[in-house]
Amino acid sequence: MFTRMFGKPKQDTSALTTLDKLNETLEMLEKKEKVLLKKASAEVEKAKEFTKLKNKRAAIQCLKRKRLYEQQIEQLGNFQLRIHDQMILLEGAKATTETVDALRSGAAAMKAMQKATNIDDVDKTMDEINEQTENMKMIQEALATPIGSAADFDEDELEAELEELEGAELEEQLLQPATTAPAAPVQVPAGRVPARPASHKRTPEEDELAALQAEMAL
Numbered sequence: 001m002f003t004r005m006f007g008k009p010k011q012d013t014s015a016l017t018t019l020d021k022l023n024e025t026l027e028m029l030e031k032k033e034k035v036l037l038k039k040a041s042a043e044v045e046k047a048k049e050f051t052k053l054k055n056k057r058a059a060i061q062c063l064k065r066k067r068l069y070e071q072q073i074e075q076l077g078n079f080q081l082r083i084h085d086q087m088i089l090l091e092g093a094k095a096t097t098e099t100v101d102a103l104r105s106g107a108a109a110m111k112a113m114q115k116a117t118n119i120d121d122v123d124k125t126m127d128e129i130n131e132q133t134e135n136m137k138m139i140q141e142a143l144a145t146p147i148g149s150a151a152d153f154d155e156d157e158l159e160a161e162l163e164e165l166e167g168a169e170l171e172e173q174l175l176q177p178a179t180t181a182p183a184a185p186v187q188v189p190a191g192r193v194p195a196r197p198a199s200h201k202r203t204p205e206e207d208e209l210a211a212l213q214a215e216m217a218l
Contacts, residue, residue, distance in 0.1 A: 015094045019087060026083045033076045040069040 047062035 015090060019090060022083050022087050022090070026080060026087075029076050029080050029083070033073055033080075036069045036073045036076070040066045040073065043069065 043062045043066040047059040047066070050056070050059035050062060
């Protein structure tokens, strides 16, 4: 663990330091290339001036120096290409190393978890769960079994008695007389009020009977 904690960061630091150094070198080469490009352009301008002055020898010297600058520029370009190639390879190697280290850590963690979990313990636990499940099922079946007088009842006889009750109820419904349909409401033409039935005029005997019932109620 301590090797992984202190050794790997050192390697990462070394890789980062190398990448930084390569970047610095690349920037230096780019600056030199810009300077040489300016010098090559200046020599071209000088050659033009000497050509106007009919100084052919001086103009040719300027073009020679321009060629030398161009050769150096091409060489610097090759150097930059190699540095870019080295940086790409180094970054790829760093990514590969980090990936392998991560996979190694994962494998170690998996191995540690497998050591903590024994297959025999897993089998024993599963057997205990199955045994407890079977015991609970037996308990539920025992509780659902009827006891006492209810255990002596015949299910077929109970079902036959229920069918008899249902048949008797159906027969009773068929024997009942059909109910008369309610009378249809009388249609009254619009604008006419239906005539009220004439009030019944009580006879003297009915008045005496009503007075007698009132006295008896008191």
